[in-house]
Amino acid sequence: MSDQALKRPISQPRDRQPDLTSTWRVSWVISDTIVMTKRNLMKYIRLPQLLVFSTIQPVMFVLLFAFVFGGAIDTPGVDYINFLIPGILIQSVVFGSSQTSVGLADDLNKGMIDRYRSLPMTRGAVMAGRTLADSIRNTFVVFLMLGVGTAIGFRYQDGLLKALAAVALVVLFGYAFSWIAAFIGLLTRNPEIAGVAGFIWVFPLVFASSVFVPVETMPSWLQAFAEVQPISATADTVRALMLGTPVEKLWYMLAWMAAILAVFIPLSVWKYRRLT
Amino acid sequence: MTSHADAAIRVEDLRKTFGDLVALDGVSMTAPTGKVLGLLGPNGAGKTTLVRVVTTLLQPDSGQAWINGIDVVRDPQRARMSFGLAGQYPAVDENLTGFENLEMVGRLYRLSRRGARDRAHELLDRFDLSDAGDRTAKTYSGGMRRRLDLAASIVSDAPILLLDEPTTGLDPRTRMGLWEHIRELVDSGVTVLLTTQYLEEADELADRIVVIDHGRIIAEGTSTQLKAQIGGDVIQLQFHQSDQLNRAAGVLDRVGAADPQVDESELTLKLPTGDAVSDLMATVRLLDTHDIKPDDLRIRKPSLDDVFMTLTGQPADAFDDNGDSTGSSQNQTAGAAD
Numbered sequence A: 001m002s003d004q005a006l007k008r009p010i011s012q013p014r015d016r017q018p019d020l021t022s023t024w025r026v027s028w029v030i031s032d033t034i035v036m037t038k039r040n041l042m043k044y045i046r047l048p049q050l051l052v053f054s055t056i057q058p059v060m061f062v063l064l065f066a067f068v069f070g071g072a073i074d075t076p077g078v079d080y081i082n083f084l085i086p087g088i089l090i091q092s093v094v095f096g097s098s099q100t101s102v103g104l105a106d107d108l109n110k111g112m113i114d115r116y117r118s119l120p121m122t123r124g125a126v127m128a129g130r131t132l133a134d135s136i137r138n139t140f141v142v143f144l145m146l147g148v149g150t151a152i153g154f155r156y157q158d159g160l161l162k163a164l165a166a167v168a169l170v171v172l173f174g175y176a177f178s179w180i181a182a183f184i185g186l187l188t189r190n191p192e193i194a195g196v197a198g199f200i201w202v203f204p205l206v207f208a209s210s211v212f213v214p215v216e217t218m219p220s221w222l223q224a225f226a227e228v229q230p231i232s233a234t235a236d237t238v239r240a241l242m243l244g245t246p247v248e249k250l251w252y253m254l255a256w257m258a259a260i261l262a263v264f265i266p267l268s269v270w271k272y273r274r275l276t
Numbered sequence B: 001m002t003s004h005a006d007a008a009i010r011v012e013d014l015r016k017t018f019g020d021l022v023a024l025d026g027v028s029m030t031a032p033t034g035k036v037l038g039l040l041g042p043n044g045a046g047k048t049t050l051v052r053v054v055t056t057l058l059q060p061d062s063g064q065a066w067i068n069g070i071d072v073v074r075d076p077q078r079a080r081m082s083f084g085l086a087g088q089y090p091a092v093d094e095n096l097t098g099f100e101n102l103e104m105v106g107r108l109y110r111l112s113r114r115g116a117r118d119r120a121h122e123l124l125d126r127f128d129l130s131d132a133g134d135r136t137a138k139t140y141s142g143g144m145r146r147r148l149d150l151a152a153s154i155v156s157d158a159p160i161l162l163l164d165e166p167t168t169g170l171d172p173r174t175r176m177g178l179w180e181h182i183r184e185l186v187d188s189g190v191t192v193l194l195t196t197q198y199l200e201e202a203d204e205l206a207d208r209i210v211v212i213d214h215g216r217i218i219a220e221g222t223s224t225q226l227k228a229q230i231g232g233d234v235i236q237l238q239f240h241q242s243d244q245l246n247r248a249a250g251v252l253d254r255v256g257a258a259d260p261q262v263d264e265s266e267l268t269l270k271l272p273t274g275d276a277v278s279d280l281m282a283t284v285r286l287l288d289t290h291d292i293k294p295d296d297l298r299i300r301k302p303s304l305d306d307v308f309m310t311l312t313g314q315p316a317d318a319f320d321d322n323g324d325s326t327g328s329s330q331n332q333t334a335g336a337a338d
């Protein structure tokens, strides 16, 4: 596509090649998404403090649970640190998804989204680029957490390959959650509100799950909730892969992920198109 | 639709409400190809709403809009190939450099990697931003941001350009610089729709002016036609005592095209005039005879306030939803016709 093709005389708008404006072409979806992802990642290069601070909180959680609460939590058959780290990985990507809400709300607030919506770009690319960039950041955070965990005694038990598969699941799960967060960001429009709104709803989900404690210790009504919700399923799967115990909930968690994506991608794109 | 091929932008009975608030109340207008249409109105008039509907950012409640002959509601994606938009607030990514901002927009317009890069360099050059091209936009001044935003809006070389208050908040010199850039674009054949709160700006740039208030078009014409309606220039006298002001009002009763307008709180006297030079000479003679000396005496172009005074019988800020004055800053920039 040369820029010559864009310099059409105004009197012949209908002569434009139709494929110039049909947006579903896969190569454009990909190219727009890459442009947007790059743009979002640049922020971390220009503001490295942002990355530093987004890793401090998960590190604090590791230390808090490993040394403060850990002693009081009984995890039969496994060291608490080995129980904890797989959960922490999920906690950090799920909490991190609130950054997706903030980023989109900020773009809305600053008029960037107006600019993008006035361009003939693919409709989902703004959100796709945002969620992908956040997933790349998540990948970085996850490996950092693994490093911190290893330093204080965490060891994966069943080979590197399974540990890496577990990491991939964590990042994918974070990606799905980012789409929920994207929708929230578009709804709230304001970065401050999005920061809180993007966080508040994941809080009970993370704590009423098997992320930090075995669900068996919860009262039965809470246990029932914790058993069905996606974060527990993911925590159990990731933990099983890292510790070499039987993987029981893989399909269940993948189904959750697929369901989240199937609902929130169209919902976010719909909301994006109907912004005012 | 095709019969309006000569209209770059055409809107037909557009309506848009936000809750109870009627932002567009049946607006119909046409921007002819190759010309500059100025959309003039105070805060809250509906200028931005109109621009947002035309640029596919907002769905109208009813009515239709075409840009380059393309229905913006039915075929928004195709319409987006036809225009560039510089919104009311510059949309530049602060964490990207000027170059990266333009390159990104180029890529999103589907220019090749190489094409986007070349275009970015070319535009930085053209808008005097070459030296700042490798700095993040965070470090840019207001005027530089506006220029970068304007550059971004013409990346695709679209035949139609919409500029929403392109110079609001800029100092007079920066503003004139930006006008120069806009004029260059117009000379290259681009159709421009420009919104502004400044009559002077519409006057400088626009071939035709549409005056809008409360979502309705209240006047339309060339700037000469509108000024004829408003009645030419205004002689403005500034005092520091109200007894001087009132004496002057009495003395100057018969000067000018209409009765003197006395503003007790600002201590100003305004004389609308159709023949500024004769009336100014008469004013000076009369004041001298009666030994009245104003602090300041000037002929100025009619401000938006004067337009509204004439068109609606009320000053612009009486309409203003936000309560901030649209006229006072205008007087400074439109002043000094001496």
Ligand SMILES: Nc1ncnc2c1ncn2[C@@H]1O[C@H](COP(=O)(O)OP(=O)(O)OP(=O)(O)O)[C@@H](O)[C@H]1O
Pocket (backbone or CB within 6 Å): A276, B018, B021, B022, B023, B041, B042, B043, B044, B045, B046, B047, B048, B049, B050, B088, B197, B321
């Ligand atoms: N998204 C929105 N939600 C609610 N009200 C809105 C929205 N956008 C605009 N309005 C209202 O519609 C009216 C017209 O607004 P608009 O922004 O079009 O005015 P404007 O002429 O551009 O004013 P200004 O010179 O201040 O930019 C205003 O009263 C404004 O408060």
Ligand SMILES: [Mg+2]
Pocket (backbone or CB within 6 Å): B047, B048, B049, B088, B164
């Ligand atoms: Mg506006």
